[in-house]
Amino acid sequence: MDVHGRDLRYFVAVAEELHFTRAAERLFISQPALSKQIQMLERTLGVALFDRSAKDVRLTEAGAAFLPQAHKVLAAWDRAWQTIEKSKRTQAASLTVGMSTSVGRDGLLPAIRSRFSEQLPEARITLRQVGWEDPTAGLADGSSAAAFVWLPLPDARRFQWAVIVQEPMVVALPARHALAGSKAIDFEELVAEPFLALPKSAGPLRDYWLAVEQRRGQPPLIGAEITSPDETYEFIVEGRGVCLLAIGNAPSLTRGGVVTRRVRGLPPCQLALAWRRDAENPLVRAYVAAAREVTRDSRAG
Amino acid sequence: MDVHGRDLRYFVAVAEELHFTRAAERLFISQPALSKQIQMLERTLGVALFDRSAKDVRLTEAGAAFLPQAHKVLAAWDRAWQTIEKSKRTQAASLTVGMSTSVGRDGLLPAIRSRFSEQLPEARITLRQVGWEDPTAGLADGSSAAAFVWLPLPDARRFQWAVIVQEPMVVALPARHALAGSKAIDFEELVAEPFLALPKSAGPLRDYWLAVEQRRGQPPLIGAEITSPDETYEFIVEGRGVCLLAIGNAPSLTRGGVVTRRVRGLPPCQLALAWRRDAENPLVRAYVAAAREVTRDSRAG
């Protein structure tokens, strides 16, 4: 019923050469192959395209009528192909960066972006918010080529990362909580509190933010599961539990009714820029380099 | 490198349904076949056209850009196909009628044509002059669908015919020939003359116009071979030979220096309208019917 694009090229070649052997070598195929394909085309169209009298080949009336149409189809194909090439190019020049929470931290993202754009001015960066169910912020399923993540990463051998920020932890409490009066809190004082936890799918990161390692075998009490800052805020206000977080993220929770306090006795947490070990991507490399330069400058400054 | 038109239809179907299973049944193929073809298309284009996340299918950026282009290619194909259909229709409505010499004979052709056009007003008749090397006037190689021929036909079982005209023979002589003075000539008086003969490829027709059967075993003397009326005229004027012909064709030779005279002792010759036994063509049938009616009328009148 319908026809291979190649057959159109073949037809046009023969129509232009009016010579099967020459057309065949122009197309880099054998003459019998070309003869057979043209016959096949004629059969599916139900009409002869060429008159092959001995010693010369001519277009039939139908063939002559078909030729310009075939050209138009091929031209349309050409344009279609070009749009594909174009979107491949823009895709090759776009980088999707995932993040689980806002990275914030004093203009870090804009600084990286501008440093990156100096190197690759025509590249396009897309920032992507990814829910907390995925601790890799889209790296795992390929929807991000790079991502800002909290260590430790699950399935760590698939990824590489550069640590961007290292920060002390704070705890977010209801403003009327008994411990809210203290300037700083020992983690010991929190072990009996109900905690808000990341979803199970977050893997080792869930345990990390529950500070399981610092509980000496005592399992944490889970007040609720959280998948977004808003949810977290609401749960804390409701008194469903407390929650550890990096000090740099404290602003996202400290609205009315919630306070954050320094916690002693916990190691600092690490925000990293991570990428897939298997994806050799120059954009990723450039973005990572930009991030490294920015953080080095900011430490120096 | 290039793509089957079918793949475009497949792509468009999936893009419209955004559902492989439904698209597959709309296309009357199995779902795995469709999946595989789309994957193949994506591979040859070098870009993903669809995002298949679990539970829903979406166009990628490249796919969305490609979709309208694909529509355009298919539309161009549609138009190409329509021109093919159109030329098939006009071809199905055209009849090529071959003839070896002018048929002439008092408006016979126009009469047949007008009678034919009453029946099939949209049909188109093309008259074709065929050289004398082919006694079937193009029937044998298919370049004519019907033809005016002189009997007997070579390879007669391939053809059918209707006798249109039956006429006495005349002989064409140089005007200064010894026999030119007679009103009519016995064939006996001509047997020693050199004759102009049709080419060998004319088969039995050559012998027929040499009246070999009336020579009682004496082989004819061949003065020259002829393939057109002009050639014949020239040879006769030059005295290279004489030539039998139907009385109805006499006007084509009786110019200065050539005369035609009735010949006694020869059977009348028969002009027939012939067609291929294997070609079932309503146009041919109508043309033959028209010819029969015209000749019946002209006999009656």
Added chain:
DNA sequence: TGCGACCATAACCATCGGTTATGGATGTCC
């Protein structure tokens, strides 16, 4: 936790699209 929906993969088979070798018709040259 089993089930249904849905896309992908596997295994298999006919047809397609290519190859080389050969045939047959035609025009050419000695």
Added chain:
DNA sequence: GGACATCCATAACCGATGGTTATGGTCGCA
């Protein structure tokens, strides 16, 4: 006129393509 060159068609064969059915894996849902 016969050997030869040219050129398109056919034959025989082979790997790739495009379809089938059966099955797997993942996700949403009751």
